[in-house]
Amino acid sequence: MLTTHPFDDDKLREECGVFGILGPQDAAALAALGLHALQHRGQEAAGIVSFDGDFHAHRSMGQVGDIFGSEQVMRTLKGDAAIGHVRYATTGETALRNVQPLYAEFEFGGFAVAHNGNLTNALQLRRQLVRRGCLFQSTTDTEVIIHLMATSRGGSVIDRLVEAVRQVEGAYSLVCLAKDMVIGVRDPLGVRPLVLGMLGDAPVLASETVALDIIGADFVRDIEPGEMVVLDKKNGVTSLRPFTPQGTRFxxxxxxxxxxxxxxxxxxxxxxxxxxxGAELARESHVDADLIIPVPDSGVPAALGYAEESRIPFDLGIIRNHYVGRTFIQPTDKIRHLGVKLKHNANRHFIEGKRVVLVDDSIVRGTTSVKIVEMMRQAGAKEVHMRISSPPTNNSCFYGIDTPEKEKLLAHKNTVEQMREYIKADSLAFISLDGLYKALGHAKRDGDIPQYCDACFTGDYPIALTDYDAGRAEVSYLAERRA
Known part of the structure; x- marks a missing residue:
């Protein structure tokens, strides 16, 4: 059984990745390669649905290489159109029935959908649909879209999908497969990513450009916020605008x-x-030190930038063991206590007697930071300073990133100094919000009209939290009743 890695619970979890392609006879094989490039976005499960006049599907728990590495499996996924999905669960249990793409038979024929993101009014819509007689087969919010299409009065698949997405709220990118057609949709604010590429004459949709690179496709453009693109053999790529234009909040x-x-x-x-x-972080929070050390792997580019700006040498003072996966099975308490050493080990030769600056991308609960700082001390570091390439994460995400409840976020209940004391570093600093925007090419965050979704830092949620707010209201009502 797949289990959460016991020594990797101090990161914001990946979202999901989607891929779609129309044209090549080996569409499913290309989809599998694209999903492999997107594996970092979800490691719990993966699935592909293809079309050759009939629909073919294979979904399983596990990673892409294990699921689609078999010729026997790939031979079943026939056709010149395919969509795929890699999953990290943000809604719904970790179970095969929630593995995407989801598939349904409609009056117009078969339809499959893969979804990256989170619908913030899915529970409300689900209750309405159940009252209308809809029978749900999964616990994922994605199935709401299928039932909204099923109950739509629209005639064509496009009409039904437009009617469905106009009713949902949230952050999402969709890739869908219908007869001889692949469809992509990006939420009105463009919170979640989706790109368009071309493999010769074959259009490709993917969450990131790396999925285009792996199959040799050329990047064409980002799908724009609120855009629906229809890929079909007759008309090529058609762009539709089903939403009222809004600002961008990537x-x-x-x-x-x-x-x-x-x-x-x-x-x-x-x-x-x-x-x-990393360079901006160095300008904001310079400290005299002998060595800049990234917390691998996500801290490496920021640490390079920090080292170049501060003119302090960069070195790999922490070596990562890449063979400890998320499927590590039930360690004993003694092994669990070793914690981070199963995944990271100090490069003592470069650390002993040095003043080191550790650069990481975030602090969530703080448990990993405690272990990393302690590891540096045990390796003989003279001083240990921690620098974080994001502002303090003090709010939960409701848009497709699996974050702990707000009360479990270290930054929510502690000042930076209290956090420093908790992780036992000699100093701790985060990049400022304005510094982050400056690194992205903006002078600073533009007060009332931010250019990005930064709710995890600011609590400024750009999309209504309908289900969450309803749940809070219900809890408050029940508490009043009990009182």
């Missing part, structure tokens, strides 16, 4: 942590942005 954490560093996101090289964040 998730800023894609730049900090989620996207692969070799991706291009919203016109920016992720690697370059992370180095700029």
């Amino acid at each position: 998730c800023v954490f894609e730049f900090i942590y989620f996207a692969r560093p070799d991706s291009f996101v919203e016109g920016h090289s992720v690697y370059d942005v992370r180095k700029k964040i």
Whole structure:
């Protein structure tokens, strides 16, 4: 059984990744390669649905290489159109019935959908649909879209999908497969990413450009916020605008942590942005030191930027063991106590007697930071300073990133100094919000009209939290009744 890695519970969890392609005879094989490039966005499960006149599907728990590495499996996924999904659960249990793409038979034929993100009014819509007689087969919010399409009065698949997405709230990118057609949709604010590429004459949709790179496709453009694109053999790529235009609020954490560093996101090289964040962090919080050490792997580009700006040598003072996966099975208490050493080990030769600056992308609960700082002390570091390439994470995300409840976030209940004391570092500093925006090419965060979704830092949620607010109201009502 797949289990959460016991020594990796102090990161914001990945979201999901989606991929779609129309045209090549080996569409499913190309989809599997694309999903492999998107594996960092979800490691719990993966699935592909293909079309050759009939629909074919294979979904399983586990990672892409294990699921689609078999010729026997790939031979079943026939056709020149396919969509795929890698999953990290943000809604719904970790179970096979929730593995995407989800598939349903409609009056117009088969339809499959894969979803990255989170619908913030899914529970409300689900209750309405159940009252109308809909029978849900999963606990994921994505199935709401299928039932909204089923109950739509629209005729075509496009009409039904437009009617469905106009009723949902949240942050999402969708790739869908219908007869001879692949469809992509991005939420009105563009919180979640989706890109368009071309493999020869074949259009491709993916969460990140790295999925285009792995199959040799050329990047064309980002799907725009609120845009629906229809890929079909007759008309090529058709753009529709089912929503009223709104401002853009792309998730800023894609730049900090989620996207692969070799991706291009919203016109920016992720690697370059992370180095700029590190440089800005060095300007804001310089400290005299002998060595800059990244917390691998996500802290590496920011640490390089920090080292270049501060002119302090960069070195790999922590070596990561890449063979400890998220499926580590039930360690004993003694092994669990060893904690971070199963995944990271100090490079003592470079650390002993040195004043070191550790650069990481975030602090969530703080448990890993405690262990990393302690590891540096045990390796003989003279001083240990921690620098974080994001502002303090003090609010939960409701838009497709699995974060702990607000009360479990270290920054929510502690000042920076209290956090420093907790992790036992000699100093601790986070990049400022304005510094983060500056690294992204803006003078600063523009007060009332931020350019990105930064709710995890500010609590400024750009999309209504309908289900969450209703749940809070219900709890308050019940408490009053009991009183």
